[in-house]
Amino acid sequence: MPDNSTAPGRSIRLARLVHRRVVYPLLAFLLPSVCFACRRALGAHQRLGACIGCWTALRVLPPPICPRCALPRPSGTDLLGPVGGRCGSCVVTPRSADLVHAVVAYDDTARSFLLRAKLGRRPELLSPLGRQLARALEVADLARGCTALAVVPSHPVATLRRGFSPARELARPVARLFGLPLRGALIKRRLRAGGPVKRLSARSRRRALRDAFVVRDRLPGCRVLLIDDVMTTGETVAACARALKGAGALEVRVAVWARTLPPHWGGPPSNV
Secondary structure (H helix, E strand, O other): OOOOOOHHHHHHHHHHHHHHHHHHHHHHHHOOOEOOOOOOEOOOOEEOOEEHHHHHOOOEOOOOEOOOOOOEOOOOOOOOOOOOOOOHHHHHOOOOOOEEEEEEEOOHHHHHHHHHHHHOOOHHHHHHHHHHHHHHHHHHOOOOOOOEEEEOOOOHHHHHHHOOOHHHHHHHHHHHHHOOOEEOOOEEEOHHHOOOOOOOOHHHHHHHOOOOEEEOOOOOOOEEEEEEEEEOOOHHHHHHHHHHHHOOOOEEEEEEEEEOOOOOOOOOOOOO
């Protein structure tokens, strides 16, 4: 009697071969498409509209990074010294967040991914980015001891226009990996807080975000992990951290997928 135990495997391999040799070339000819990040023609290997080259071009920030602002530090920084690896600015200026961690540099490629998700209404793009953030936090051991997972809320008008919250989509894989309750509506952004602040200076952001966030619940003794998509000046996460601590949070740790680097920063982040 013939052995058909490997028949499904052969069928799958045949289907893949037909797709690679016949179906995909025909579709690429009839319906050509380009990578949303680099605008080059998409090949057979792509994911969610981006080529493999652009996925691998997302530049992971190399350690060490400052634990208070997530900017890269010199390779010889003493993380166990009296300042705990903090940069000069964070030593001089107190920060509202207790720890901050970022995964990738917010360069042109990273910007393309986030703009595609936000402006293109493609929240599914944020799922693999959220998994990348979750794994980075696992390596950094940043979630240990946290009891709640919160997100930086977008302006209500932006959320209504997109139909989703970018920070909440990034936070879902983090919540699953660490088993933390995702309290996506814990922080509310006031309508009167004005529009987007991303084009403002740090001082203008600080002024615009004063009392912009309200925490909906009391958090006595809680350690909160706060998620956002991008950190530029740090004023937005700082305002959220102040609101959380005002509600009784004992500690606020911040995790962002991307970090804007200052113009003078000269070292190329690793993409390993």
